[in-house]
Amino acid sequence: MSNTDTRANQLRNGLATFLGIMTAVAASLGVAVALIFILSKDPSRSLYYYFAGPFMNKFLFFNMIESSIPIIFSGLGIAVAFRSGVTNLGGEGQIFAGAMVAVLLGVWFPELPGFLGAVVILVGGLTVGALIGSLSGFLRMKWNVSDLLTTYLISMGLVQVINYLILGPFRDPSKIRIQSLSIPKSYMLPRIATPSYLHAGLYIAIAAVLVVHVLMKHTHTGYHLRVTGSNRQFARYGGINIKPFYVLPLAISGGLIGLGGAVQIVGRFQSGFLDLTAGLGWAGIGVALIARRNPLGVLPAALFYVYLQSGARVAMMNSDVTYEIAAIVTSVIFYLITAEVTFAFFRRRLVK
Amino acid sequence: MSTKSSVLFEMKNIHKTYAGNHVHANKGVNLSVNKGEIHAIVGENGAGKTTLMKILCGLEHSDEGEIRFNGEPVMIHSAHDADRLEIGMVHQHFCLFDGFNVADNVVLAKEPTRRSLFYDKDAAVRDVEALGAKYNLSVDPRASIASLSVGEKQRVEILRILYRGSKLLVLDEPTALLTEQEIKDFFVTLRQLITLGYTIIIITHKLDEVLDISDRVTVMRSGEVVDCCVTSDCTKQGIARMMVGKEVLLQVDKPEVEPGKPVLKLEKLSLTVPGYNHPLLNEISLLIREGEILGLAGVAGNGLDDLENVLTGMNSKGEVSGDVLFHGENITNAHPSKLRDMGMAYVPADRLERGTSAELHLSDNVILVEHHSMVRAGLLHAKGILDFVKQRILNYNIRGRRTTPVGHLSGGNIQRVVLSREFSRDPKLLVISEPTWGLDIVSSEFVYQKIIEMRSHRSAILLISANLDEVLALSDRIAVIYRGEIVGMFKNRNLDRESLGEYMLGLKRQSTEEILDGAEA
């Protein structure tokens, strides 16, 4: 019965975890380099744009930051779900629904003062995401229907429905591109680093990270979420009524992701279009895992994630590689980020 | 007896540390077993017996050490390797598969085939029938596993290793769940197997059985071999002393406490679950007073855990009838939150899955019950929690930090975490189940001392335990449960293990009047 948990060892444990994450990251970047050498006719040029692209000028840099905003929301939502012991594979549908409701509210109530309009839209996105999440939570609570499957299936169904809304009843006929009607310009969040697209949604995202951190770490409810998430039997034993803790975490998770969708509309796009989600919901899972389900970790994890994507985007514009190279790279991260081997290697060497 | 016979295998300098909890389970163990003997390995829970045997059977890997089989060094990496060396193990928790019948279970992993492609069910049934007849181990090969008694299940397990051609049989606590008669039959079988040339290792902590059945005995204590001797040269006291390392196993100083008002009262409490042909709990009536420890003893599988679950609001199956009164209020089927509000504390048998959350920090584990009162301005009061947890770590001598995930602690420290939480609120009623299971002596004594302290603070205490010594050492009164019924109710004066054991095994029972008298005493 030895006690090995000294402070130094705890630090080493943390370092081992960090190095493990870095290994997964390095391996994925290694795959990126290898792919570029195989696929590109001018690998050095492609590599340069892939890795340095996002830092070449302020425009590209701030656009990269901008693209992290929805991923911060989805990453946060997934992190809360994983921490609380539920699974949310419905990020795509929740983002899309949040965005669509944002459009609808903007179209239906065009006369509000600008600030109020934005608030109504954001609250609307949050609410609809929360409702979608709660539905899966309710099915799980009431009849033990797998939340893993229902979040995904409901989301896929919703994507089809919203596609229909954009193509049909809410399509803007005056535009050549297929897109929905637009919300009033006065509702749009201010740009904060013109000429890039970066908008004040970033502040909302950062605020959301802080709020979720405080919620999970420092409130009564957050404590209950963590306790039930780690061990339901233990929670019930301690006198916690565990029944709501399928619904609540999925409501928070879906709400955050839906809010992310609404922010996309009031911050960036002004109208909805097909494929608006473009994998943002799935990206949230990767980000939450890189962040080790820690809300504060979501911020750097999301930035890293979009760095990989933005690099690919710049490389696509300036050389001959496809953007989907980034998707291969991120799937490598997915493969390795939970691999015990990655972490055990460092733990064995560092922790005594 | 067979001291001169040739050595079958030797294990030399075996070391094993579990990565998960840093328990050093084997510390340079040496073991030598002769052909054709019954070799007992004895030791307390956690002495490292099972780990050693799992290493022999390829289910765990030693960090260091060597195994020689018939003089040849061998590497045993998997159960498959052990199988090749004709080693077979019957585990304490049976490896039987519901959904397969007896014959399927016996032949699994070495199935007879037709045209070397299809499983030959008929051949399996025939083989198992023949094997059962040969070794006097009759079980219906076509019966489903669920319909078997514990004794029959064990026969299936033994048939399996015999079917596979094992010549060395390793049996881990084989008698733990058997009735007296089943044990007798079982020993007859073992002796018969020895005459047929088999070698048997039996892991146990029941000394009478060791003396009865074994040729030699190896005694282990906290990961080391203390001694190995010929059984006929040993005495029970001698082995016990080596196992425990001290003269006296349990000496708990209990101050006089005058029992006060009734706290918990059970009236004809029953639990029926669909699919079982008898009630799991059958009209149990009990009374516990302030400052009193009522020990509930019984063999595992007779309703101890069901009663634990029903009383603490953790029962999730079947239908409960009868009344549970806590300070006069009916709390049958109440949620744990209500019970906690009323002043019940609970130390569960399953401290890893129920009593703690392995993933959460020590601090989060300690504040589970208390955190409601630690909210300031809507937030958890960080300073208050810090002080509270520091104090608990100090008072309960927990070797861990506030931010250590509880899963990283040793068993004894995990139980201290549980006690530090449950004992901290001056509980009116305390339900404690198997409090020292798997703990070393130092931790066990600490647990006993704390329980006695709670008794002095006038808590009413229900101690549920399959460990008879523990029940005898701590309790003021003792109830014995058999097949979900109370079969005996005693004041703890001049009681001895043997007679209580007869009640636990269902060989004796008191009259209903005696039980009811005892319940109210």
Add this chain to the structure above:
Amino acid sequence: MNALDIPAITSTVVIMTPFLLAAIGGAFSAISGLLNIALEGLMLNAAFFAIVFTNLTGSLFLGILGAIVTTLLLTALFATVSFKFKANIFICGLATNFLAIALSIVLANAFYGVTGSIQFPGMPRLVPINIPILENIPILGNILSGHNAIVYVSWLLLVVAAVVINRTPFGMRLRAVGINEKAATAIGINAKRIQFTALLISGFTCALGGAVLSLTLGAFVPNVTSGRGWIALVIVYLGRMKPLGILIGSVVFGFVDYISNNLQATSNIPSGLLLSLPFFATVAALTLYSIIEMTMSKRGLLKK
């Protein structure tokens, strides 16, 4: 409109085939105790490579073979990472789904310089094969005859799966591992190897399922699987991992898919809404199933 007319039967039989194939493989994984959420990606991968190799070789057979080989490789990668590197199998399954999508796009760009659909004029397609005598029987002939080769193979595989699961040593061990992995290991079954094999079987059947999707279409369309792998996963559970249950589930969801396709052509209901029907129907079926199961187990009627 009569939903149960002759074309309905024929179409349902064809439409259900990818469900059936993916579910057969999914059942092997599920019986061994693994939730294989990579069915979708494995099918997509096969759909892509079936077109690539058929175009390359000019032979449907070699095209299907190529799809099988590449999909088995992807499955092996998935299984190796989760077993050898000890990564969370569920996250690895997601990774496999992403990788399949990304690979198809990156490789399409690298091979053909296109993004989006891939189609080659003159490339062979799967064609219906009529079975003499059987084809002349009314209704039964429509069910049993006039389908492409992979449809027949899928039926054969269902029977083979039933035999393997219930009548072979491998099937016994597969079930034993699923019931209790630890106990199975303790009695000398190599549980990880059994599970690895089960995943490879999933890969094999998904390869056929993906190939039938793209080769009947004669083209690879991004997202051609459109959630079929996930629905197959649900079919495995609703069918209680039993071959007959899987067959029934595949027929039901094949029929739902047929209706949603058919209504798009014949009714005024917008097609976008109809596309969502299979997903919501699946949620409804899952929920109904869970309600029934819960009520039965409460009454103690459920055999364990």
